[in-house]
Amino acid sequence: MIPIRTLAEVVALSAEGASSYRLTLRIDGWPGFEPGQFAMLSPGPQGAAPRSDPLLPRPMAVYREQRAKGAAEIEILFKRHGRGTALLAACSPGDRVAVVGPLGRGFELPAGRALLVAGGTGIASVYELAARLHARAPGSARVLLGARSAGDLMGVADFETLGAPLEIATEDGSLGTKGLVTALLEVALARDAEAAVFACGPTAMMRRCAEIAEARGAACSASLENPMACGFGVCLGCAAPLRAGGFALVCRDGPVFDARAVAWEGLP
Amino acid sequence: MIPIRTLAEVVALSAEGASSYRLTLRIDGWPGFEPGQFAMLSPGPQGAAPRSDPLLPRPMAVYREQRAKGAAEIEILFKRHGRGTALLAACSPGDRVAVVGPLGRGFELPAGRALLVAGGTGIASVYELAARLHARAPGSARVLLGARSAGDLMGVADFETLGAPLEIATEDGSLGTKGLVTALLEVALARDAEAAVFACGPTAMMRRCAEIAEARGAACSASLENPMACGFGVCLGCAAPLRAGGFALVCRDGPVFDARAVAWEGLP
């Protein structure tokens, strides 16, 4: 998929849970995307005049898309974190957001069954993967979602509508099982050691998923979150250390990596 | 009047002529203002997160006010010029604009008759003066407004409602007499050499008013527009050269000066 750089139009912005938002962007000439790919969004709408602060675009997973003739609408689910996402959270319909994407190498669809483990904002990266796997073979993908509290979850209703097997864990027990989503993974892998694991979320969570999968001899792909300036391999800012030594670029060689290749202890 | 620093609420923003806007701000604890005083407005609304670019507040004349219990609403008429005013022009009701004011020394009300000469954005500085003089002695203040074209004028309807004698000149003749407002001043002063002249607008226009008044031996006050960083006398950035030598601070000693005291050739 050849990425484009364009000014997208904000179609809708709505609250998603307690601290997150759903942003719908209309993009002319959007080429489509693969599950796990992302886009770079300007930190807030492009206003009536150029402002150089904050400067850098923010990487955001493409949650899903609706293609229409010529144009497409893509959805972004994001959590309000710092300045850029605070400004994005203040978008109004009709505002323009600069978008570069789709970018990166996404998830490789597994031949057999899959366990999708996502925590916090990582949930936004796995919906499309779940949708494609479920469409190919209903029930072949089991989705495990985790968050600190029910309000920190994103997109749960979409996963339910999708109909793929779904389990939820919250640390405070406000929804689903009380505890960590990695606990759900241990149980699920124990039941089905053949399944391939796909993880996205906080580094600690993904690292734990990698350990659990490795212990069971299961394959594990993880989608990393490193700070990025460009998103397409030129600033070299997003380097992730590899077990084999050296670095990979999260934006170009990832964001999805074979978990065994990553030197987890060296991540930011 | 002791100035305040506060976040004002945008009550309304509407187009004013072709390239200008009328901004209505609700300000708690607004102490009132004297004709010719100004306020420093943040360059655009204070958004969902702090942004350091553009940085400096913009000086804007207080056009007029409506005092209510506790709070007041002030109006600002401004022309879209560069980044700051472009961002202000994109305000929506409910937005917050940082305001410091009222600031500066305004017009001293004359004992007798007055000729108010204003060009372009300078018009915003003289409305309150016209209103107070007209209220004191109807007809004692004659208002001469000028602009390149009819669309560049601001507040004309308000002056008409006010009922003070009003003459208009546009360079392209699209409204009122064709030509410069300074031509109207020459005629008016010829008729009434006793009147005190009050000028606000482009430097060239004010300088010409000063010459005309001096030739007739009439008093002339002019409201200068210099770039400002603070607006209350601490950055020393707004210095205007004086005929007597040295500088005055436009924000503290002005913006209104006796035209004879100003070294016009030395202004930016």
Next chain:
Amino acid sequence: MSATNARGGEICADVDLQVELAGIPLRNPVLTASGTFGYGTEFAPFLDLRRIGGFVAKSLTLEPRRGNPPPRIAEAPSGMLNAISLENVGVDAFVREKLPALPEGVVVIASIFETEIDRYAEVAKRLSGVSRVAGLELNASCPHVKSGGIEFGQNPAVLATLVRAVRRATTAPLLVKLSPNVTDIREMARVCEGEGADGLSLINSVQALEVDVERRRPVLSNVLGGLSGPAIRPIALRMVWQARSAVKLPICGMGGIASAEDAIKFLLCGATAVQVGTQNYLEPSAAGAVVDGIRAYCARHGVRRVADLVGALETKRP
């Protein structure tokens, strides 16, 4: 909302904000920067001066000075340029008129600059006896006529002579304010330490140029000006951290501080106190907000004494 302890330092939620800078005890580590705070009284409508650690007055010369013709300021990305030059009321008028106008209990640091070393020393002498002056800040960013217009603070030998002369002229706490327009700030810091300065202030504004493309001219009448504001903050933090590693002198850090978080960055890099500058223009009450924000940060992080944050930056890899 905030009591005061024996030594006059504020305590709130058990946080002691008091620090000592170059022998000057400060209620809290937040001062305001020379040239951005006038002579203090201008801020009375916006801020109770007794809420902040103190302020540094506009730099003083022997005689009153008029400064540069306009334009003197220009906007820049996340900052501004200024070329005010030496405009000030002169040291005598400052002592006679400006100081008495200030409320009791306000800590005042007088800043001095001049074009010749002996004149610097003379200004320092005249300020020495003055009871309301808690200390002196020697502004070394002034062009030195004799060395072809380069700043005193840009040449180690010239800087040494200057500091020595002023040190001889006064026993008051002496901060030397360094120019950032140098290859190695550590070298300049060592010179000041060697010549008996009591502390360092850094950074002054960074030499810069802004252009008006329509008129094809510099925006400033002086062509060059000093860049200040958030744009220079990461440069200032670097220099404070470098100076900290080179000398034992206490440092008063500044450059683009707009919030408590910014101020804390300077403390962590080794500044004992900070100065708020350009932000005062857009937010005249900024320094007070920085004090409150530092107190809140300390309370949130269980820091009992703000002094414990000074130099606490952890640079070893986890």
Next chain:
Amino acid sequence: MSATNARGGEICADVDLQVELAGIPLRNPVLTASGTFGYGTEFAPFLDLRRIGGFVAKSLTLEPRRGNPPPRIAEAPSGMLNAISLENVGVDAFVREKLPALPEGVVVIASIFETEIDRYAEVAKRLSGVSRVAGLELNASCPHVKSGGIEFGQNPAVLATLVRAVRRATTAPLLVKLSPNVTDIREMARVCEGEGADGLSLINSVQALEVDVERRRPVLSNVLGGLSGPAIRPIALRMVWQARSAVKLPICGMGGIASAEDAIKFLLCGATAVQVGTQNYLEPSAAGAVVDGIRAYCARHGVRRVADLVGALETKRP
């Protein structure tokens, strides 16, 4: 929309955008900066490389290098910090794999940096014969191990030795890219002129530090990094203007260029050409927009040849 004249310079609305930089004829004065444009091909989806004057490739070392551990970048007010260190594919892989991948007619300038002078010279030698390489840019902002980690470009004597060695190693057009972290950029410019450089590139990023107050650590694993983006533009303009006044060498100006207006400021200050850097990250097609904007400005102002803008800044008072 744009024809080409005899010598291949673009003409549109009667504007000749062609310039010659250090003996390299350029279609227009807009290049892209080393380290911000990869090896060129990454921008194919966003920009036709033949629309711009050319690009400077990521700095090359003798051997492939891996660079610093993360975090390598941090956001700053109107800018960013980076500490990528030496990461690159190495000079041989560049010649073997990267160059052939570029479309014909793209002007490529190879940037070189190293930790030792003889290694610099060797990299230059290996690039000399290469037909696709229009010129070399010597990145002098690299820490020199032998002189205690200070940058080659921070010490006039070291810089002189470096430029001399590289000059001997190649006959290709040689631009020396200066470090802005110096007291007097003019002195460094003169050194380069004296040692036979064909031109200057300035400025490289400004040494800076950003702090994470929650973790009380530097944001970058390397502690210090280079500040780039609009924040440094007024500093860059000042240095270009100063260098222009000190030497006859053509100058390639950069630092925070985000628009055609920004680029024109550099031309007016004396730069023969410019480089777009950090802006490429947020706007991969930026350099093309700058070319169009310069053309429009020239047409609007009746400037027939963009070269007429070079150094046209009027500094005398009206």
